[in-house]
Amino acid sequence: MTARAHRPTIKEVAQHAGVSPMTVSRTLSGGLNVKPDVQERVLAAVAELGYHRNENARSIRPGHSSGLIGVAITNIANPYYSTFALGVEEEAALTGRRILLGNTSEDAVRENALVSDFLGRRVEGLVVVPASNAPEHLADAQRQGVPVVQASRRIDGLDADSVVLADEEGAQRGATALLDAGHTRIGYLGNTLSIFTGQRRHAGFVRAFDERGIPIDQDIVAAGQQTVDQAREATRAMLQMKNPPTALFCANNRNAIGALKEINRQLSTGVRPASDYPEIMSFDDFELAELSPVPISVIDHDPRELGRTAARLLLDRLDADGGAVREVELPVELRMHLR
Amino acid sequence: MTARAHRPTIKEVAQHAGVSPMTVSRTLSGGLNVKPDVQERVLAAVAELGYHRNENARSIRPGHSSGLIGVAITNIANPYYSTFALGVEEEAALTGRRILLGNTSEDAVRENALVSDFLGRRVEGLVVVPASNAPEHLADAQRQGVPVVQASRRIDGLDADSVVLADEEGAQRGATALLDAGHTRIGYLGNTLSIFTGQRRHAGFVRAFDERGIPIDQDIVAAGQQTVDQAREATRAMLQMKNPPTALFCANNRNAIGALKEINRQLSTGVRPASDYPEIMSFDDFELAELSPVPISVIDHDPRELGRTAARLLLDRLDADGGAVREVELPVELRMHLR
């Protein structure tokens, strides 16, 4: 199979068509100043040899770019981020650009390596869900004229465009809705506060309590779960307290899903009815949330649009550099389903 | 912001360090035959200027490759495929390669354009979930020495490595399990039979009935749903028949999720108990399947492993070309949860 063949060059096409490489080049870029019959011969040779212009060779010429966007996200497998990546890909494809996709696994070192690699491959710009609070490598990229767009999270000390969610406002509205529904013991399940969204959503949660003058019981605040299993364990611990929460505020889909799984598991033992379990407020909607055995409200938002917006910010900057840093905050939508 | 700066070249680094470009090049590729103190000066210049080797320039030299793998999948946002992409990315990253990711939206024309673009960017190989049955563009790639690995689906007339699932066997086992549980009216919900997996899973379904000598009622066979909403509508239609199925065989997660959503919606009207609704056999596990209000069994498999395997097939072929076409079939695991 695949006799390690050879990728034809413009020279070979030229030879094949009995013209000079320049004529091939001209034909391929519109055919200006090439006689129609010559063009035909060239295109025939192109088809026959299966020639494709070497974009890497083209991109090294002065004033030309690679048409590549580097996308570094923390977890490709998380549907939220993969949908985000789809949004970026779609917008990029509209301009003929492609995305180089890399996974950071929430690891700063890996992100560094990834960005460095992307720069070596001469990406035109970077879309990053920052995994650390260190801006150096991203600032470096910008200094070299490679614009960076931060998505979902924003890090201090980096003068780069960003698109994030209305995390704090959304969380506050969600938590307030629970308080208004009469809940006083509301458990918090979120990712670590060292992450932008974790910090902001927690702040919104706290603000809701503050505004109502209700104290927060830190015993039922669990921040730091990054996986469904960790969230599930945190939920288990909370539910077995002598005085468990009557509602759970989940700061992202990993935590909401973990909570649901644990509640569902306990329900299947049949000891207590669903009404004995806390209802849920989830920051992030997710597929099949509607199957929840306890009422679940969501603070919804659109990851695909987040990706599209990030890409547009980047593409705008590529077209017309300069101008102030743009910080976009996408709205979230609260959808209530309480008892 | 971002004074459209400049990406340093090897020449500038050389000048900065007071050496020739070759010395920089040598230093960067291990430092063989460069005095330690000179290396230091070079590395200092590299750091100061933020220099990154231009991989595109490197890759155009004879005998060198781009370190890029082109990945064309049908739907990035589908958790199944994004997890698959993660698997490919992981394996590729182990060898220092990156993935160019493109979405085909199940559209042959788009796939063609994508592959053509990938070839222009000099990818070393392609991992494709084929969206059509036309092998031409992929065969072209192979002819040029760009190996192709087909994942999840296989198309006729293409001499390329592939990794697929034990679709037929898995489907047959799942359907047989339903028959053994006493079901005789089993509805089928699947994607179109023109797609490899759709065809194979349906064949397995049919074979189960054939082996038991039980006829299939074509009125409750619905193939062609590609989205959750379409699956939901097909389910609705089936459930409102005078003689609805007592079990549903869903050939993929989109169809299973659509079925679940419809059943759940009808249940929430409270007219009939869950026990009146069909139980489900799903080819594909998915997050929160356990919340199903009706028993759900799954024919499980690991998309990440599918991606890893695809990548390994490709990387193997890059290392050592030649050898017969390899067709890998990954096993599936049946997990029963019936009434």
Next chain:
DNA sequence: CTGTTAGCGCCTTCAT
């Protein structure tokens, strides 16, 4: 140990 030369594939510029 270090530098010079040449050429990868392409296309801008300058002839013709």
Next chain:
DNA sequence: ATGAAGGCGCTAACAG
């Protein structure tokens, strides 16, 4: 309307 020369960034091969 076509072709020849030159150079993009990089490094093998060949001096020294």
